Amino acid sequence: MKQTTKWLGLAALIFASSAVTATVIRTQTPPADIAEAPKTMPAPSVSAPSALVDLTAAAESSVNAVVYIKVTQNGKTQRVQVRDPFAEFFGEFFGQGQMPPQQREYKSPDRHGAGSGVIISSDGYIVTNNHVVGNADVIDVKLNDNREFKGRIIGCDENTDLALIKIEGKDLPTIPIGNSDELKLGQWVLAVGNPFNLTSTVTAGVVSAKARSLGANGIESFIQTDAAINSGNSGGALVNERGELVGINAMIYSQTGSYSGYGFAIPTTIMNKVVADLKAYGVVQRAVLGVQGTDVGNYIDMEKAKGNEVDLGTVSGVYIDQVTDGSAAQEAGLQKGDVIVKLAGKDTDKMSRLQEEIAQHRPGDKVSVTYLRNKKTQKTDVTLRNAQGGTKVMEEVDMDDMGVQLKPLADKDKQLLRIPYGLVVNNIRRGKLQEAGVDKGTIFIQVNDAKLNTVEDWEEAVKRASQSTDRTLWIKALTPSGRKVSFVIDLNE
Numbered sequence: 001m002k003q004t005t006k007w008l009g010l011a012a013l014i015f016a017s018s019a020v021t022a023t024v025i026r027t028q029t030p031p032a033d034i035a036e037a038p039k040t041m042p043a044p045s046v047s048a049p050s051a052l053v054d055l056t057a058a059a060e061s062s063v064n065a066v067v068y069i070k071v072t073q074n075g076k077t078q079r080v081q082v083r084d085p086f087a088e089f090f091g092e093f094f095g096q097g098q099m100p101p102q103q104r105e106y107k108s109p110d111r112h113g114a115g116s117g118v119i120i121s122s123d124g125y126i127v128t129n130n131h132v133v134g135n136a137d138v139i140d141v142k143l144n145d146n147r148e149f150k151g152r153i154i155g156c157d158e159n160t161d162l163a164l165i166k167i168e169g170k171d172l173p174t175i176p177i178g179n180s181d182e183l184k185l186g187q188w189v190l191a192v193g194n195p196f197n198l199t200s201t202v203t204a205g206v207v208s209a210k211a212r213s214l215g216a217n218g219i220e221s222f223i224q225t226d227a228a229i230n231s232g233n234s235g236g237a238l239v240n241e242r243g244e245l246v247g248i249n250a251m252i253y254s255q256t257g258s259y260s261g262y263g264f265a266i267p268t269t270i271m272n273k274v275v276a277d278l279k280a281y282g283v284v285q286r287a288v289l290g291v292q293g294t295d296v297g298n299y300i301d302m303e304k305a306k307g308n309e310v311d312l313g314t315v316s317g318v319y320i321d322q323v324t325d326g327s328a329a330q331e332a333g334l335q336k337g338d339v340i341v342k343l344a345g346k347d348t349d350k351m352s353r354l355q356e357e358i359a360q361h362r363p364g365d366k367v368s369v370t371y372l373r374n375k376k377t378q379k380t381d382v383t384l385r386n387a388q389g390g391t392k393v394m395e396e397v398d399m400d401d402m403g404v405q406l407k408p409l410a411d412k413d414k415q416l417l418r419i420p421y422g423l424v425v426n427n428i429r430r431g432k433l434q435e436a437g438v439d440k441g442t443i444f445i446q447v448n449d450a451k452l453n454t455v456e457d458w459e460e461a462v463k464r465a466s467q468s469t470d471r472t473l474w475i476k477a478l479t480p481s482g483r484k485v486s487f488v489i490d491l492n493e
Contacts, residue, residue: 005178006104016215037319053188058243059202064144064173064471065119066192066237069128069151069165071275075108076454082145114460117141117165117234118245119174120275124149124167127271128235129250130156133163141167144200159218159286160359162268162276163235178244180223182266183207191227191249192238203228205263209280212264213352214253221356223247229263238265247271273360282456285362285393287384293320295350296339313375316349317341320371326389332369332382341377342370358384364391388471388492397466398449398489399459403431406455409443417482419445421453436487446476466491 052326120123126141133139139151144145149167183189187207207229213220223238229249238247245266254260265293277284294302296312297321303310312319317339323330333342340348344367348354361367363386370379385391405427414420427443428434444452447461465473473489 005214010364016083018277025460032444034425037203053241053464055241057187058190058241059192061243062190062192062237062239062245063200063202064068066144066194066200067119067126067176067380068114068133068194069117069126069235069493070140070142071113071115071133072138072140073113075110077105077107080120083490087381098237105456111132114194114232115234116232116249118235118237118248120177120245122170122174123284124172125154125275125279126165127248127275128165129248130158130161130163132235134158139165141165142199143172146214155282155284157274157278159284160274161218161269162248162266172357175239175243175245177268177272178240178242178246180246183210183223183240183246185209188226188241189223189227189246190239191225191229191233191236191265192239193229193233193249195230195232195446196328201233201486203368208262209448210267211350211356212333213350214251214264219270219355219359219405221352221359222251222268222269223272225263226261227263227264228259230259231257233263238345245256249260257329267356270356270359272486273362281393283394284436287358287361287363287365288328289299289354289358289382289384290329291320291334291340292322292324293318293340295319297350311375313372314339317372318348318351318354328382328385332380334369334371334380334382335373337373339372341369341372362393363394382384387468394471397462399462401431401450402433402462403429404433404438406444406458408454411442417443419478421445421451422478423452423455423458432489432491432493433487436489438461438487439479440482443478443480445478448472448474462491 008277036055071108092303104233109290113132115128116126120127122123129341133153139153141149143153149169152166154164154166155194185207186268189205189207191205193202205225207223207481209224209477212222212224214222223246225238227238229252233249236249237245238249240246247267249263249265249270251264252259253264274284286484294305296315296317296319300312300315319338320334320336320338323334323336342348343354343357344356348357363384365380366383368379369382370377372378383391386394387393404425406423407426408410411426414422423444425438425440425444428438428440444458446452447458448458450461452458452461462473465471471491476486477487479485
């Protein structure tokens with residue numbers, strides 16, 4: 001059976017209404033006379049997990065800081081033109097000619113989902129997954145003591161699948177944040193969340209692997225655990241035996257869509273940087289080294305498959321296959337064929353570890369890179385850059401800086417101009433758009449690749465552009481008379 005990687009949130013909205021059937025399997029203790037081992041064959045001494053480490057304190061402290069998140073995505077209302085075939089027939093029959101199309105309004109149903117979140121500050125900041133709340137119009141947060149709050153999004157990051165939301169509360173329970181780098185293979189951890197809407201659920205397991213990459217999307221350096229996690233655990237806490245937060249549960253790897261032994265969490269080393277950026281800038285400051293490559297082990301295997309023998313002087317590290325022109329790596333002298341073994345003094349035995357380390361830095365940070373060239377160890381300093389090739393941090397664009405108020409184009413104007421969608425400039429003041437020559441009454445049709453049906457479409461297009469490589473808005477528009485015009489807005493200015 002094909003294996004699938006599945007985001008955990010019931011907030012993957014299509015799963016929100018699915019029925020869940022639970023099967024409870026009870027174990028039975030055998031009678032004493034059967035269970036007792038023969039005296040001639042002494043049973044091996046095996047300590048129960050509870051004898052190795054006591055997880056009760058960690059469970060009791062962390063469960064109060066893990067919240068249940070319910071999200072609602074409002075249904076969308078659309079007006080479409082439809083033709084009544086009977087009206088056309090009878091119109092022609094009675095000599096009235098072809099009947100004009102009718103306008104009908106359709107509204108899709110609201111969509112609901114649920115997931116988990118972790119309170120990281122007593123004033124109400126909560127970390128969860130982007131796939132839990134990223135598309136939500138309404139966020140309801142319920143604490144373990146049954147208090148309920150409305151949540152608002154501070155920021156979301158698709159690349160790491162993390163999101164930061166805020167509720168208005170005081171003296172809220174929190175989880176102390178631990179260092180995920182200190183986790184050891186085989187160390188006991190707890191997964192705390194709300195699987196299948198079963199609130200405040202705690203499961204235990206061990207760290208099965210670190211810096212795991214699954215080939216999904218974005219930055220991947222997961223903590224793998226065998227603690228049972230399922231749909232609804234998304235955004236919940238992975239805690240160590242001391243009750244410290246070491247990861248945010250995000251994914252499962254399963255043949256069935258349910259828990260089968262493997263769960264994955266985003267380490268706190270990445271979470272801390274993302275949270276700090278979202279608080280300070282509204283957008284994650286992504287540092288870029290400027291190399292493409294693969295794990296040394298993968299490279300050696302690929303070359304062997306071609307019949308080539310390879311000796312790089314190491315069997316671990318990141319083999320550089322390409323260096324981006326004008327990048328930080330090129331400026332520092334890195335070349336194709338080099339093998340990166342350390343960044344900022346930390347071992348980078350594979351690409352996922354290199355990604356994790358870079359994700360902890362901002363553009364402009366200077367880091368040391370240790371690499372092998374022709375099997376000889378060399379070291380250089382690299383000043384990391386942003387996606388635009390500079391070293392400045394990039395703040396999310398303030399919509400007020402646009403200086404424009406938009407509203408959906410009226411149906412009669414759509415018919416007159418023969419366009420199916422658009423937003424009209426209802427009011428304009430000093431700002432980027434006025435400086436570009438936009439006037440009141442201008443009709444925005446498309447921004448970059450986004451068609452503009454609603455004001456939310458415009459806001460999302462601006463947000464995406466602010467996080468893109470060139471930070472540019474390409475606006476296709478019409479004048480009130482229907483003349484085609486276009487505008488280019490540089491968000492860096």
